[in-house]
Amino acid sequence: EDKVVQSPLSLVVHEGDTVTLNCSYEVTNFRSLLWYKQEKKAPTFLFMLTSSGIEKKSGRLSSILDKKELFSILNITATQTGDSAIYLCAIISYGGSQGNLIFGKGTKLSVKP
Amino acid sequence: NAGVTQTPKFQVLKTGQSMTLQCAQDMNHEYMSWYRQDPGMGLRLIHYSVGAGITDQGEVPNGYNVSRSTTEDFPLRLLSAAPSQTSVYFCASSYRQGIYGYTFGSGTRLTVV
Numbered sequence: 001e002d003k004v005v006q007s008p009l010s011l012v013v014h015e016g017d018t019v020t021l022n023c024s025y026e027v028t029n030f031r032s033l034l035w036y037k038q039e040k041k042a043p044t045f046l047f048m049l050t051s052s053g054i055e056k057k058s059g060r061l062s063s064i065l066d067k068k069e070l071f072s073i074l075n076i077t078a079t080q081t082g083d084s085a086i087y088l089c090a091i092i093s094y095g096g097s098q099g100n101l102i103f104g105k106g107t108k109l110s111v112k113p
Numbered sequence: 114n115a116g117v118t119q120t121p122k123f124q125v126l127k128t129g130q131s132m133t134l135q136c137a138q139d140m141n142h143e144y145m146s147w148y149r150q151d152p153g154m155g156l157r158l159i160h161y162s163v164g165a166g167i168t169d170q171g172e173v174p175n176g177y178n179v180s181r182s183t184t185e186d187f188p189l190r191l192l193s194a195a196p197s198q199t200s201v202y203f204c205a206s207s208y209r210q211g212i213y214g215y216t217f218g219s220g221t222r223l224t225v226v
Contacts, residue, residue: 034215042203043156045216048214090156101205
């Protein structure tokens with residue numbers, strides 16, 4: 001069964017800190033890994049990672065995938081209070097649920113002023 | 114361009130009542146899906162559709178029905194509401210399953226009393 005595990009489940013930091021969120025996965029036929037940010041409403045798309053070792057960046061956020069070790073990290077530098085959210089990791093496989101997003105439980109990040 | 118529209122935003126039902134959660138997208142997306150989000154559980158797939166007339170079950174389909182008579186609409190029906198169906202429901206769509214990014218609706222918060 002395909003599975004996604006995120007750690008930590010929650011994290012409290014102060015503005016200006018750098019954080020690293022972890023996502024490990026087990027999947028039969030990996031296609032891609034996605035990161036989403038969820039504030040009070042719908043998840044919003046951050047990154048889609050398909051190839052190993054290629055970093056994707058958007059402003060202060062970056063992410064990288066390691067397909068050999070089956071994990072991804074999401075880095076946020078110089079955190080701001082607006083980064084407070086739940087960060088969701090999801091995978092897409094070619095397998096039984098092919099094409100469907102399989103989510104981890106999320107990491108709740110709280111950034112204090 | 115409205116994206117993915119979900120209605121209603123909030124709903125309270127009594128045990129045993131039935132209702133339909135609406136989801137509509139105007140992006141000509143082939144793929145549509147329904148997720149429920151519960152505290153500590155992440156998002157779990159209920160049903161999905163890869164095109165008009167085609168639907169399939171996800172991880173937690175019991176108690177829910179779907180149909181896809183048009184490309185734009187993918188309603189989720191609760192046949193006989195139970196307190197265990199109290200949750201936040203999200204509809205998500207994509208141009209094609211598993212390849213492109215997924216766009217989420219703003220969610221429906223359902224309480225069954």
